[in-house]
Amino acid sequence: MLAIPLWIAVLLGQVSLKLTISPVLWHAHEMLFGFTVAVIAGFLLTAGKAWTGLDTPRGAVLAALAGLWLAARLAAVFAPYGVYAVLDLLLLPLVAAILISVLLRAGSRRNVPLGVILLLLALANAAFHGAVSGLIDIEPVRALHAGLALIVMIECVIAGRVIPAFTQSALPGVRLKVPPMLEQATLGTTAIALAVWVLGPAHVFSAAVLGAAALLHVLRLLRWKPMRTRSRPILWVLHLAYAWLPIGLALLALAQLGVLGVSSGIHALAVGATGGLIIGMITRTARGHTGRPLKASRLETAAYALVACAAVLRVLLPLLAPQHLVIWLVAAAAAWGIAFALYLYVYSPWLVSTRLDGKDG
Known part of the structure; x- marks a missing residue:
C-alpha cells in the first residue's frame, strides 16, 4: 500500500530517502524480498500445517519472524547497509528450515521442493547483497532477476494446484483435467526458460x-x-x-x-x-x-x-x-x-x- 506510491514519489523527485543503495535497486529488492517473500512465507507456513497436520510457528515465534521482517524493511531506509543486509538475510533461511523440517517429519516429500526453492531464494538474496557490497563480481540486477524467476516458479507450482481445485469446488459440475504431460512440459520448459x-x-x-x-x-x-x-x-x-x-x-x-x-x-x-x-x-x-x-x-x-x-x-x-x-x-x-x-x-x-x-x- 505504501511502498509503491513512495517509490514513484522518489522516482519523480518528490521525496528524498537516505538509502545506502540506489533507489531502483531498493525498489526492486523490497518488492521481491520484502513484500512478495513475506506473502510466500506466510502462505507456505499456513499451508504446511494443512499439508502435514503439524504445528508451524505461531504466537511468540511467529511474532519474532514478523519482527525480523519488519526490522529489515526499516533498516533499508534508516540503518547502515551492513545492518540492513544482515537483518535481510536471516528470514528466508529460517522459514525454509522450519518448513522443510515440518515436511520431512510428516513425510510430505512432495512439498519439499518448495522449501528448496526458499533456500534458492535465500541464495539469490545473498548474491544480491554480495554484489552490492562488492564481494561478488556480478550485477545486482541479475540476482534480482533470479529472485523473480524463483518466485514465478513457486507461483507456477501453487497455481497449478489451487486454481483448478478452487474452480471445481466453486462451480458444481465443472471437472478440470490437465494432462500430466502438459503439466510437466509447462513446469519444465518454464524452469529452463527462466534459467536461460x-x-x-x-x-x-x-x-x-x-x-x-x-x-x-x-x-x-x-x-x-x-x-x-x-x-x-x-x-x-x-x-x-x-x-x-x-x-x-x-x-x-x-x-x-x-x-x-x-x-x-x-x-x-x-x-x-x-x-x-x-x-x-x-x-x-x-x-x-x-x-x-x-x-x-x-x-x-x-x-x-x-x-x-x-x-x-x-x-x-x-x-x-x-x-x-x-x-x-x-x-x-x-x-x-x-x-x-x-x-x-x-x-x-x-x-x-x-x-x-x-x-x-
Whole structure:
C-alpha cells in the first residue's frame, strides 16, 4: 500500500530517502524480498500445517519472524547497509528450515521442493547483497532477476494446484483435467526458460524457450476454463492473474530479441501475475481462516480490478503511448495503493479477532 506510491514519489523527485543503495535497486529488492517473500512465507507456513497436520510457528515465534521482517524493511531506509543486509538475510533461511523440517517429519516429500526453492531464494538474496557490497563480481540486477524467476516458479507450482481445485469446488459440475504431460512440459520448459534468461546473454534460443513456455501456460490456463468463472470474482482474479504469466514470458522473449526493453516483461510478471495472485490469495485464505464465506464483496472485487488496472497501466500502456509514461506510472501506483488499502480496511478487523465459528485459525 505504501511502498509503491513512495517509490514513484522518489522516482519523480518528490521525496528524498537516505538509502545506502540506489533507489531502483531498493525498489526492486523490497518488492521481491520484502513484500512478495513475506506473502510466500506466510502462505507456505499456513499451508504446511494443512499439508502435514503439524504445528508451524505461531504466537511468540511467529511474532519474532514478523519482527525480523519488519526490522529489515526499516533498516533499508534508516540503518547502515551492513545492518540492513544482515537483518535481510536471516528470514528466508529460517522459514525454509522450519518448513522443510515440518515436511520431512510428516513425510510430505512432495512439498519439499518448495522449501528448496526458499533456500534458492535465500541464495539469490545473498548474491544480491554480495554484489552490492562488492564481494561478488556480478550485477545486482541479475540476482534480482533470479529472485523473480524463483518466485514465478513457486507461483507456477501453487497455481497449478489451487486454481483448478478452487474452480471445481466453486462451480458444481465443472471437472478440470490437465494432462500430466502438459503439466510437466509447462513446469519444465518454464524452469529452463527462466534459467536461460537469468544466467545467459540475450539470444534467439532463450527467446524461443521463453516463447514456448508462454504458449504452454496459455494451453494450461485454457484447460482450467477461465471463462466459466466470470460471475465469481474470487475465482476470476486468480485466472486473470495467471494470464499475466504467459504475457510476461512472451514480453521477455521479445526483449531477448531486442524488440523492447526487459522492464515490460518483468512488470507483467511482478505486477500482473504476482500482484494479482497475491490479492486473490490473501483475500480467499483470510476469508477461509476467519470462518467467512468464500465470496468477494464489492470492495474486494474493486481491489481485484484495481490491481489488474495497475498491471495494464504499468505494462501495456507505456508500450502503446510511451510519451505519457509519467502519467501511467502515477496512475498505476495509485491503483495499486488503493487496492491494498481496501484490503487493509476490510480485513484488519477480521484478522485481529477470533474466527466467527470459534475454531482455531
